[in-house]
Amino acid sequence: MTQRTDMRQGILPARAIRDFCDRGDIRLARPADADQVQPASLDLRLGEWVYRVRASFLPGPRATVAERLAELALHRMPLADGAVLETGCVYIVPLLESLALPKGVSAAANPKSSTGRLDIFTRVITDYAQEFDTVPEAYQGPLYAEISPRTFSILARTGSRLSQIRFRAGASLASDAIIRQLQDSEGLISAGEANIDNGLALTVDLSGGDAGLPVGFRAKRHAGLIDVDRKAALEVSDFWEPIWRRGSLVLDPDQFYILASKEAVRVPPAFAAEMVPFNPLVGEFRVHYAGFFDPGFGHSSGLGEGTKAVLEVRSHEVPFILEDGQIIGRLVYEPLTEAPERVYGQGIGSNYQRQGLKLSKHFKPFDPARR
DSSP states (O other), X not given: OOOBOOXXXXXXXHHHHHHHHXXXXXXXXXXXXXTOEETTEXXXXXXXXXXXXXXXXXXXXXXXXXXXXXXXXXXXXXXXXXXXXXXXXXXXXXXXXXXXXOBTEEEEEEEOHHHHHTTEEEEEEETTOSSTTEEOTTOEEEEEEEXXXXXXXXXXXXXXXXXXXXXXXXXXXXXXXXXXXXXHHTOSXXXXXXXXXXXXEEEBOOSOOSTTSOXXXXXXXXXXXXXXXXXXXXXXXXXXEEEOXXXXXXXXXXXXXXXXXXXXEOOOXXXXXXXXXXXXXXXXXXXXXXXXXXXXXXXXXXXXXXXXXXXXXXXXXXOEEEXXXXXXXXXXXXXXXXXXXXXTTSSSOOSSTTOSSOXXXXXXXXXXXXX
């Protein structure tokens, strides 16, 4: 369908996403999972086959992904019964969802929170794409996931959900003016003066404010296999080293860290937020995966009381000393086209509401007594 939408400008909530599915603007190769539609995003599911390719690629303005796969694929594996995706390799998976977006509607994709916390580098590609994770206005065609596990090899299968997609009517309305207004009326962060400059600044917490808990975790190299669909199945100590040092942390090149923001964040019900790519001018590191924050994240409407942002961090080519309270990312806020039916944390199986420093849902709770 390519008719111009008459909806208001902004991010589409769950009700509109379900309408898109019903009308065929979002095409599903099999019926949607019960919890696939989130308050302001749609989880994307892996399809039937996975292709190992020689290298990451973008198809460019004159080629489809399928045409490039015919040139670059080294091997094809079925995903129905599961397949192991190994670290250091690049894979392309056709997704069970495809799109026929109306005029005026575009989309952006991102790894799910659990994907980022496992250091699974995941991006969505469209036909004729010149950018990753970007779906142009009125796009009609298939979607593909590029997957490259960086730290842990994973077991995935048809229906596994590693990415999510957010739909936007019109141009982005995100601005610092919106953030200032929300900070005055809602209080977007828990404490301290809000630093607002091309987004709301978040700082890293290396103070050890949560008594008895580490300030972060460092991923172990050459750890075991992680089944991306199994929750609370793995021992933390088999995959992670807790970091107990307070005040500062030396980031080693090519190491992966899980840290937390000092601020507890709130996202009001009529808004969505996103952590934007980190500015490299302030340090030799980056927050590895920018992320979506659904309406109600950390907000009282979603049974939250302010929720810390979990940060997936890598250093660049040289070691870098990260100090407690250093700016490590920025959030931008954007209004929804309409109020959502439900918000994050309201009986929808939200895994990270009211979190502190928390690993992905695949791990058993961390026991500091086993230090």
